[in-house]
Amino acid sequence: MRVLVLGAGATGGFYGGHLMQAGENVTFLVRPKRHAQLMENGLVVVSPQGNIIRPVQAVTRVSKPFDLVLLSCKAYDLDAAIETIRPAVGPETRILPVLNGLNHLDRLDAAFGAERVMGGLCHLTITMDPDGTIRHLHAFNRLTFGARSPAQAPLAEALAQAYAKCPITVVNSPDIVHDMWEKFYFLATLAGSTTLMRAPIGAILKAPGGLAFITGLLDECTRVATAAGHPPSAERDAESRYHLTKEDSSLSASMMRDIEKGGPTEGEHIVGDMLRRGRDLGLDLPLLTLATTHLRAYEARRTAG
Structure with a gap:
């Protein structure tokens, strides 16, 4: 599974990093400053459930589709995020937004089609230091995602199987909305x-x-x-x-x-x-x-x- 993670901030870095640990092909799409940090130090996640310190694939722009785009931006950055990931979204791409609320689903559906947009949410206490170190502050965490249409179910199941190799709590929900x-x-x-x-x-x-x-x-x-x-x-x-x-x-x-x-x-x-x-x-x-x-x-x- 080819996965694009928009940003390598606290949430994206944590969940993208664990997908890397599970053996998936993960690329981080980041701004130049974060790209320089990742090239120099790699992805660094300090967590009660095990640290991640490893080199990553990181780019500042994309030009080809991915199987999955993991989106964890703030809602007020969503319009810019939509344009940034647009080249990465092909006919078979699925988008997993991990944002608060529900309004972003309508905006992503309008931009890419509801058939491509899954549902997701997370419970995670996490922050990122100025040097790019991601700090998971509490052992409790839960990533919940799921298909909003039957065509999305195979990828949701593949993602659940990948995360099953990781020391984090993941739920593939039958009623994600x-x-x-x-x-x-x-x-x-x-x-x-x-x-x-x-x-x-x-x-x-x-x-x-x-x-x-x-x-x-x-x-x-x-x-x-x-x-x-x-x-x-x-x-x-x-x-x-x-x-x-x-x-x-x-x-x-x-x-x-x-x-x-x-x-x-x-x-x-x-x-x-x-x-x-x-x-x-x-x-x-x-x-x-x-x-x-x-x-x-x-x-x-x-x-x-």
Whole structure:
């Protein structure tokens, strides 16, 4: 299987590196600065489940199709990513996006055709140092992917077999869109609440009205998922409520940290998209509206300088 990984950042480097360890033919499509790092130091992943230090195939542009394109960019970089990978997408190519939310599926379907676009998500705590070293910060990790149409099933199975050789948790899901919804509604709640309050979950819960705010926002996102035909399972609902109401929790969305740094966010792709979907379904969502308005105001101020 010839695999192209767009970028060799934290997520792409981690999952692309493990495919290399499994013996697959992996190429990283990267910017010149990252290319220089990889040529000098190789791919370096420091992980509780075993380090990866090895030379890699890396290019700054592509001109021929691959069997699989692994896409792990930020949502706000998706338009540029689509044009970057376009030469790598042929008639039989499958694209596996590992992005948060769901909005990117529509954009990738429009660009390449739904028959080429699989579904995927990951749970991974990871970062990358300035020198390019990728640091896996917690032993827990899970990559979930799956076919959105029967024609994609053979490649999904081949990918699952490749990752079975690696010391990581991988799930080839029979209902990947539902799995993506179960992460989406939780993440929209976490991002909406911690960005609006500029505080982790535990600090919000200490404030009068904090619990009611978080559970109210979770209820609104649950209503959207349910109306869209993807109600969270009882197990997932219990897990979400546990993490979002744990009084000593330091949990916050990476989106909050993006705001604290003054950078762009995936707010429109996650919180804003949840609101759009709910409004299209005729739902009244006051807390989700407030969280989205806040994120849009932040972006308006940031882009205005």
